[in-house]
Structures are given as C-alpha cells and as structure tokens.
Amino acid sequence: MTRLRALRSLAIGAAALLALSGCGAGDAGPGVVQASASLNTFNAGEVQPGVGEVTVGVTQPIKSWNTATPEGAVKDAMAALDTLYPRVWIFQPDGNSLELNHNLMTRAEVVSQNPTVVEYAISPQAVWSDGTRISSDDFEYLRNVSDRKICPTCKIYNRSGFEDVDRFEAAPDKASFKVTFKRNFVDWKALYSFSIFPAHIMRQHGDLAESFNNYLSRTMPTWSGGPYIIDSYREGVDLTLKPNPKWYGKPVNLQKVTFKVISDAAQIPIALSNGEIDVATPQPQVDLPQTLSSLADANIGFQMSEGLYFESFVLNLSDPVLKDVAVRRAIFTALDRQQLTAKTVGQIDPNVKPLGSIMVMHQQEGYEDKTKDLKLGLGDVEGAKAILRDAGYRWDGTALVQPNGERVPQLTCVFTAGNALRRDECEILSTAGAALGIPITAVTTNSLGETLTEAQGTTYDFAAAAFLGSPLVATNAFRFTTGQGYNYHNEDDVVDQGIRKAIESSSPEDAVRAVNEADRALVNDVWILPLYQQPSIVAFNKRLANVRGNDTWAGLTYNIEEWGIRPGS
Incomplete structure (x- = not known):
C-alpha cells in the first residue's frame, strides 16, 4: 500500500556484534551475525539438510486454534500455527x-x-x-x-x-x-x-x-497445508511439530520444532542460556539487550529493529464511566506519554518516541501526529481537571464525583501476566488517574485476546495491548471500522467512511490521505491511545541459520522451512 522508509536495524549493533560473535571486524566464522545485513537476509546461511531439532520459547499458551479470530490472532499462537496454514x-x-x-x-x-x-x-x-x-x-x-x-x-x-x-x-x-x-x-x-x-x-x-x-477454534488440527504438522500437544506446556509428509515445497531441514510456553518473560534469557530453548521473540523488557549481550558464551545472538507493533491503551467503552468522552480525554490528558516511554521502552532504546497515530507508523510515508491536537499524553493534570469540571464533575476531597452524584468507582487496567513493561504502563496510568481522583488498579490476564473480547466472563476497563501495523495501510485500518474484529465497542461514521475512501482510492497517495482523515477521527474518539512502537527483538542460538525477525502478520516462522543447523555446528 505505502512504501516504508528504511527500517533502522540495530541487529545487535556493531559493538555488541564483536562481543557476541567472538570475532574481530571482518571475520566471517560460522554463526557470526552481520549487523549490516538487510532485514530480509539477516542471519542467512547454509544449513545441514534434513537434520536438527529446535525449541522456540513463547510466553502465551494457545487459547484458540483459529488464528483468524480475535482470540486466536495472538503473536505466539500465530507463529506456531501458521506453519500449518498456507497463504498466498x-x-x-x-x-x-x-x-x-x-x-x-x-x-x-x-x-x-x-x-x-x-x-x-x-x-x-x-x-x-x-x-x-x-x-x-x-x-x-x-x-x-x-x-x-x-x-x-x-x-x-x-x-x-x-x-x-x-x-x-x-x-x-x-x-x-x-x-x-x-x-x-x-x-x-x-x-x-x-x-x-x-x-x-x-x-x-x-x-x-x-x-x-x-x-476450527476448539479443535486441534490433525491436518496441515504447510511445511509442518502437529505431532503432539500438552495444553499450557508445549506444542511439537514434525515435517508434513505431504509438503509440496522444498524439503524442510528441521525434523522437530517445539513451541514451549515460558509464561514469565524474565525467564526467557535464562532458558536461552541453559539450552532449554533455542529461539525466542521476547517482549522488550528493561535491560533485555544487555542481558542478551551477556549470553555470548552460550552462543546466543540477537537482532533488534524498529518494529511495526505499537503499544497502546484500549478502553472498554461499554463501561458506564468510560462512556463519557470527557473522562477518557481527562485521563489521557493527565497521562505523560513521554515519561511513560522513558520509564519503559526508553530503557531499552532511548531513541523511541511516543507514537501519535493509530493507523500509520513512524517509518511510513504520511505519518502525522494526531494526538497533539487534543493535547493527549502531555501530563497536564490541571488541564485534565478543567475538562472534568466543564463536563459537570466535582471532587469530594480527592475522590472524583460524577454528575449523578456518585463517586467514580474502582477501574482496572489489564495486562498480560509476566509482562513487566505493560505492568509499568498500567501503574503509570494508575498514577495519572489518582491525580484526578479516579482509582485504577493494575490486574493480570493469561489471555489478552479473551479479555479484550470479554470471552469466558472476562472484562476490563483499560487494557495495555499491542496492535500490528502493516505496509497495506488501508486494509489494515479496516479492522477499526464498526463491527470489525478489532473494534470492540467504537462506532464512528467518519472513521468508517474515511477508511472506505482509502480502500477505494486509485493511488497509494490518495489512500494515505484518506487513512489520515480516518485516523484523526479515531484518535478524537479517545478509544485507543497509541503509546510507542515496540523494538522488535529476536534471540537465537547462533548455530541456527535463517532465523530472523519478521514484525508483520507473517511473523517469526514465515520462512521456517529454511531454518536449519549450520554445517559444523
């Protein structure tokens, strides 16, 4: 749809590269990770045909076998199951x-x-x-x-x-x-x-x-149209794949691929260092690059690049308090996104800046900051209180009282269990709410997909969640229109019409302009507040070739049939 500007790839970084590879500049020994490599060819290399086993560490168990539903379209589940489900x-x-x-x-x-x-x-x-x-x-x-x-x-x-x-x-x-x-x-x-x-x-x-x-959602597939097929499954523990005997492409190299659940993201580096897992795409956490760099003796390399996933707060607009746009605007006006970014992802990559768009990412042509018009995320507590006063709210001591005379009740901010960054995001949101007399408590979920769709009796008020951008900006934005799978409660004709106009455009430039119109309206709805784009991190044992990050819908395993063990490893 639109052309992306060149993604900056840290890909370990030149200095860290030398430490991780154990080689001097210009050396090209087995397993050396080249920092200058293209994202599409990063870690490319020859492999031993038809041999090897690999274990991939994931932090979330499979909750649905159908990766085309909101509950099933979870990064870890898609990485495993898209090895079975083909695409054009x-x-x-x-x-x-x-x-x-x-x-x-x-x-x-x-x-x-x-x-x-x-x-x-x-x-x-x-x-x-x-x-x-x-x-x-x-x-x-x-x-x-x-x-x-x-x-x-x-x-x-x-x-x-x-x-x-x-x-x-x-x-x-x-x-x-x-x-x-x-x-x-x-x-x-x-x-x-x-x-x-x-x-x-x-x-x-x-x-x-x-x-x-x-x-399709509840039944483990015994079939496959991809390079691998399920061999065994232990709920909440692991999923093991074996080569699909009817695979119609070039024969796969690895004879066994296991996706092992490690729910505590902090344990991922430990599991890599002791050989429990060979590959992981850990959520960015404070000090993670430094921790991974310290695993050179365990032959662990990693790749870090600017990703297309963006962190956000999603609001439940069916909540009686959050139905009022004045409350939503006030909370996000009091929230300081620059401080949030600095205290979370900024400790991983200080170059990360707050994101001002929901539909167009920083590195995409046409990016505009739509949050600045509403002055969202500036940490302006007095401005937030003025919004509430104008809407008929008052304070009883430090507690906020609604126009109907009732105090604002306890609200929740849900985040995935074991994700320290999202815990911190919710806690910073809680501090912003407290400054306005709005109590917000951080609570965990083991299935963010189920929580956002309020399945199995779950619910939320705020959720710390990530969405994935795409080079197909117009169709990617379609998920935010009324009645779509990722639109949990919002209805806005301006958003719907803008995205429809983009999809029907005759040129990519016209499509981007229409998407920006819709994006501005969606930001004004204050249903989703974009926070920042996540760095994309992939860690792997350097005996493996052709494992690389892919921060798109295709995901980590987009080329799993090419993964393999380097000769001599």
Missing part, C-alpha cells in the same frame, strides 16, 4: 514488501481495473496433508466466512477486502479462480495474505459459522 502472499521482514508464495501459487495478478479483477492459479503440487488437492474451494471458504452478507455471525478479526468482492468465479477444475471487486481496490494483495483452511474438512463440521467459530 507473505509479508517480508522489511515490512515493505510482499512475495507470492510460489509453493502454493503459480500466479496471482491484476488483469483489469475499474473495477479491479484478479486472477489466481494454484500450484498443481499443492495438497493438504490428507492428500486432497488445495483448490478454489478453500479460497472460497475464507471469502464466505469473511463476508457478513454470507456469514453475519462468523467471528473473523479482519474482513478487509472480502466484503468488497462482487464475484468469486472458480474454474471447472478448481485449479484457478477469478475475483472481481465491486470497484477499484488499492490493497488487493491483502485479500489472501492471511491463512486459508481446508474447505473439505470444514464442511464436515456444520455450516460456515459453526465450522469457523467453534470447530
């Missing part, structure tokens, strides 16, 4: 490009415009693990569960593009298909840049909603 387009680590999955497809291209028409051809070698050919039925299934007119109760997190489809036409042999949009669609590659599922299996488990919402 693969986001590359630079966050700037997509590549066609040539294992799955032979062709995907626009054949005409006004409206946009795209033709797809599936590789004749592509099959599911039961031997059934991957066909147009599988793509049509994803289209159907993604379109509210066809399946209004399907709980998919991102319908972007699919509701703009006018016709889906499959060839008689189902080896190819054509998609005709209702109008021009600027981000047409977004349509199948996410996982597809086996329609022939889904049909055996009820209608669209039943198969997608229940069967």
Whole structure:
C-alpha cells in the first residue's frame, strides 16, 4: 500500500556484534551475525539438510486454534500455527514488501481495473496433508466466512477486502479462480495474505459459522497445508511439530520444532542460556539487550529493529464511566506519554518516541501526529481537571464525583501476566488517574485476546495491548471500522467512511490521505491511545541459520522451512 522508509536495524549493533560473535571486524566464522545485513537476509546461511531439532520459547499458551479470530490472532499462537496454514502472499521482514508464495501459487495478478479483477492459479503440487488437492474451494471458504452478507455471525478479526468482492468465479477444475471487486481496490494483495483452511474438512463440521467459530477454534488440527504438522500437544506446556509428509515445497531441514510456553518473560534469557530453548521473540523488557549481550558464551545472538507493533491503551467503552468522552480525554490528558516511554521502552532504546497515530507508523510515508491536537499524553493534570469540571464533575476531597452524584468507582487496567513493561504502563496510568481522583488498579490476564473480547466472563476497563501495523495501510485500518474484529465497542461514521475512501482510492497517495482523515477521527474518539512502537527483538542460538525477525502478520516462522543447523555446528 505505502512504501516504508528504511527500517533502522540495530541487529545487535556493531559493538555488541564483536562481543557476541567472538570475532574481530571482518571475520566471517560460522554463526557470526552481520549487523549490516538487510532485514530480509539477516542471519542467512547454509544449513545441514534434513537434520536438527529446535525449541522456540513463547510466553502465551494457545487459547484458540483459529488464528483468524480475535482470540486466536495472538503473536505466539500465530507463529506456531501458521506453519500449518498456507497463504498466498507473505509479508517480508522489511515490512515493505510482499512475495507470492510460489509453493502454493503459480500466479496471482491484476488483469483489469475499474473495477479491479484478479486472477489466481494454484500450484498443481499443492495438497493438504490428507492428500486432497488445495483448490478454489478453500479460497472460497475464507471469502464466505469473511463476508457478513454470507456469514453475519462468523467471528473473523479482519474482513478487509472480502466484503468488497462482487464475484468469486472458480474454474471447472478448481485449479484457478477469478475475483472481481465491486470497484477499484488499492490493497488487493491483502485479500489472501492471511491463512486459508481446508474447505473439505470444514464442511464436515456444520455450516460456515459453526465450522469457523467453534470447530476450527476448539479443535486441534490433525491436518496441515504447510511445511509442518502437529505431532503432539500438552495444553499450557508445549506444542511439537514434525515435517508434513505431504509438503509440496522444498524439503524442510528441521525434523522437530517445539513451541514451549515460558509464561514469565524474565525467564526467557535464562532458558536461552541453559539450552532449554533455542529461539525466542521476547517482549522488550528493561535491560533485555544487555542481558542478551551477556549470553555470548552460550552462543546466543540477537537482532533488534524498529518494529511495526505499537503499544497502546484500549478502553472498554461499554463501561458506564468510560462512556463519557470527557473522562477518557481527562485521563489521557493527565497521562505523560513521554515519561511513560522513558520509564519503559526508553530503557531499552532511548531513541523511541511516543507514537501519535493509530493507523500509520513512524517509518511510513504520511505519518502525522494526531494526538497533539487534543493535547493527549502531555501530563497536564490541571488541564485534565478543567475538562472534568466543564463536563459537570466535582471532587469530594480527592475522590472524583460524577454528575449523578456518585463517586467514580474502582477501574482496572489489564495486562498480560509476566509482562513487566505493560505492568509499568498500567501503574503509570494508575498514577495519572489518582491525580484526578479516579482509582485504577493494575490486574493480570493469561489471555489478552479473551479479555479484550470479554470471552469466558472476562472484562476490563483499560487494557495495555499491542496492535500490528502493516505496509497495506488501508486494509489494515479496516479492522477499526464498526463491527470489525478489532473494534470492540467504537462506532464512528467518519472513521468508517474515511477508511472506505482509502480502500477505494486509485493511488497509494490518495489512500494515505484518506487513512489520515480516518485516523484523526479515531484518535478524537479517545478509544485507543497509541503509546510507542515496540523494538522488535529476536534471540537465537547462533548455530541456527535463517532465523530472523519478521514484525508483520507473517511473523517469526514465515520462512521456517529454511531454518536449519549450520554445517559444523
């Protein structure tokens, strides 16, 4: 959609590189991490074919097997399960490009415009693990569960593009298909840049909603359309993969890949150093780069780059207190984002600045700070109190009293258990609330996805959560429109219309302008407050080649079939 400016890659950093590799400048011994390498080729190298086992440390257990739902679209779960679920387009680590999955497809291209028409051809070698050919039925299934007119109760997190489809036409042999949009669609590659599922299996488990919402979410897949298939699973402990015997791409190298749950992020470096795990994408924590740098003797390297994930506070607009925009504005006016950034991520990377946009990231063309117009995040307590007074609030001692005469009750700020940075974020928010007489308590959750969707009886008032940016800015923004999977409570016609205008734009430049209009309206709703962009960190044993960060929807395992053990390791 838009071109990203070059991402700055610390990739260990030149000084730390020498310490970690044990080599002098210019040496190129086995396992040496090159700081100057492109994000798309970082840690590239030859591997031993068909041998090796790797354990990946993750901090969150799998709560849903369906990575296309809000509950299942969790970074750790997607890293594991996207090794089973194929996709047409693969986001590359630079966050700037997509590549066609040539294992799955032979062709995907626009054949005409006004409206946009795209033709797809599936590789004749592509099959599911039961031997059934991957066909147009599988793509049509994803289209159907993604379109509210066809399946209004399907709980998919991102319908972007699919509701703009006018016709889906499959060839008689189902080896190819054509998609005709209702109008021009600027981000047409977004349509199948996410996982597809086996329609022939889904049909055996009820209608669209039943198969997608229940069967696919609750049932561990015994099938695969990717390079690996599940070998074993211990709930809350680990998930182990083995090579898919029906894999239609180049043979994989690793013969066993285990995703091991280590819920306390602080234990990740210890697990790396003692060999319990080989790879991890730890949440940025204070002193983490220094800690990882100290693991040189354990042959551990790491890569750090500016990521597309951004931290935020998300508000529950169904809460009686937070329904009042004056309260929301006041709390976020009293909050000092510069102080929050300095006390949290700033201790990892002092160059990180507060983020002023929800839909466009710092490194993307068209970025504008929309929070400054409302003066959000400036730590202005007196200004915040003025907002509340003007809205009819008063104080009884230090307690804030609502216009109805009742004191503001205890509110909660939910964060993922074991995530120290988010704990600190919630505590800083609590301090800002206390200055206004609004009590906010930090509480933990073991499943942020379930909490944000208020599943299993969970709820929240504020949540410290991350969202992922994308080079496909228009369609990525679609998730914030009314009724979408990531829009939990907000309704705003200006947001909806702005994003619709962006999607239908005839050029990327027009799309960015329209997205910024919608973004400004969403910031004004004070439903989500962007905080900062997370540094992306990947730590790995240096005997492994081709493991690298990918801070896009494709994730860490986007190229897992290329992972392997370096010769001589």
